[in-house]
Amino acid sequence: MEIIDTSAPIAVKDAKDVFETKSSFFDKMKTKIFPATHHTPAIKPYVFNETNLTRLILWAAAANLPADFFGAEMKRNMYVYGPTGCGKTRMAQAFAARTGRSLFRVQCSKETTLSDLFGSWKLCGKDQGMTWVYGKVCQWAMQANSILLLDEWDQVPADVAMGLNGILDGAPIHLDQTGEIIQIAQGCMIMATGNTNGRGSAGGQGGSAAIYKGTQKMNIANQDRFNVMFETYLSEEQEIALLVNLTKAPLLSAKAMASLAAKVRANFIGLNEDAGAGGMAFQFTITTRNVLNWAMNFNLLTQMGKKVEEAYIEALRMTVLDFAQKDEASAILATWSTIMGTPQTS
Known part of the structure; x- marks a missing residue:
């Protein structure tokens, strides 16, 4: 896997210009822009609302805080939920595109396994034999200031979700299959999306599990590692x-x-x-x-x-x-x- 040095920003720009917002709240706010890679989405039209853009910028800021900035440990992960087709994935892509961040997207389902996330041995050709192929989680962990997007996270079985608690806490990835230890690179961020609030509904804002087949109730220990935002359709x-x-x-x-x-x-x-x-x-x-x-x-x-x-x-x-x-x-x-x-x- 090719690793580009994205540990330092290449520019610091006005947030209002970067995110094309007219909200005065962002008048004096600056945003770091990182070197783009082939994992950085292309910039496409997107409308950020003030509340969610505020939470996104806070989420990015938290990812770069020193571990001892506060006396308590700060959550550095974001869970975004809302009705189907309202733009949850687009929001993550738009934020990554405008800040130059790499985005590693995992489409989750009830069939998702830890091997899908972290990697597995694969036969890459009769002359090459078995080769370890990194999953999206490992690829993300190696690329500084990148975003891991776990789409449809409320579809994932509880044991698989619990298997990610370590990285949600910022702990190194231990690959027992290869003996490798991967330190999560500086500024890496995790966003998970779902149609429900992780408890089988959407807290009075639509999205009962009755229509989203296969949704799981998130284990409270897993849910506790996320900040949260609700996303809905455009006005x-x-x-x-x-x-x-x-x-x-x-x-x-x-x-x-x-x-x-x-x-x-x-x-x-x-x-x-x-x-x-x-x-x-x-x-x-x-x-x-x-x-x-x-x-x-x-x-x-x-x-x-x-x-x-x-x-x-x-x-x-x-x-x-x-x-x-x-x-x-x-x-x-x-x-x-x-x-x-x-x-x-x-």
């Missing part, structure tokens, strides 16, 4: 701006699409919490990714000659709506007709 105003900027959607179209998405999400988030305790989970939502693709499909369909009214609905169906149950799809189309002021089209 209508933010999503309208994103649609106009990224898909060339006309302003009126963007407003209508963002309005429908907001109404569907309100039902999805509002009805899911504690659905298993007597309610029925609303199992459909429209993510930001889907709104953007709806707008792009609509654009192409109108260029192909579809009538505008038909193009809206066909694009919505092919993008996401045909995944929905029939009664939910009908309700969403009725809402769309109300927004557009037109009779419902089946």
Whole structure:
């Protein structure tokens, strides 16, 4: 594995410029920029809200504090939860991209093993024999000021999650298979994401385990090693701006699409919490990714000659709506007709 020296920043810039925020809270704040590697994500449009950006910057600052800065041991890991498709992974990627940090992403599931995370012996060719291949955790630990992103962390079995408690505490990695001891490099950071708050729900903010199959309740000892933030969908105003900027959607179209998405999400988030305790989970939502693709499909369909009214609905169906149950799809189309002021089209 190629290791680039990323232990020292190459620049210190104004946080407002780095994160493209207008919040006055960041007026006098500076942000370190590190040398990019091939693991550094590309910069893409992203809107940071003040609360979560504050927590991200604090998270990064904590990662570089001397061990004895406080008398007590400080948490240096972040758990981000929220409804599907709201941008949790994008937030980590955007933060890494703008600060030059390498990002090592692990897509977790109930099948994830410690070998997947740390590495294993693999046959790399008949002439090479068995070679130890480092997992993402070890790759991250060797690259200073990098981010380990554990996506869908609430899907991981408890024994696997507990196997990471050492690195969550900053302890060296002991590879029994090779006898190697890997010291975690300076400034390394860990973020885990999930749809629930680690206890099977989302604390009154949507995301019951009833609709997220396979989610696990996090062991309290594992959960105790994280700070936490809640992430949710963009506001209508933010999503309208994103649609106009990224898909060339006309302003009126963007407003209508963002309005429908907001109404569907309100039902999805509002009805899911504690659905298993007597309610029925609303199992459909429209993510930001889907709104953007709806707008792009609509654009192409109108260029192909579809009538505008038909193009809206066909694009919505092919993008996401045909995944929905029939009664939910009908309700969403009725809402769309109300927004557009037109009779419902089946």
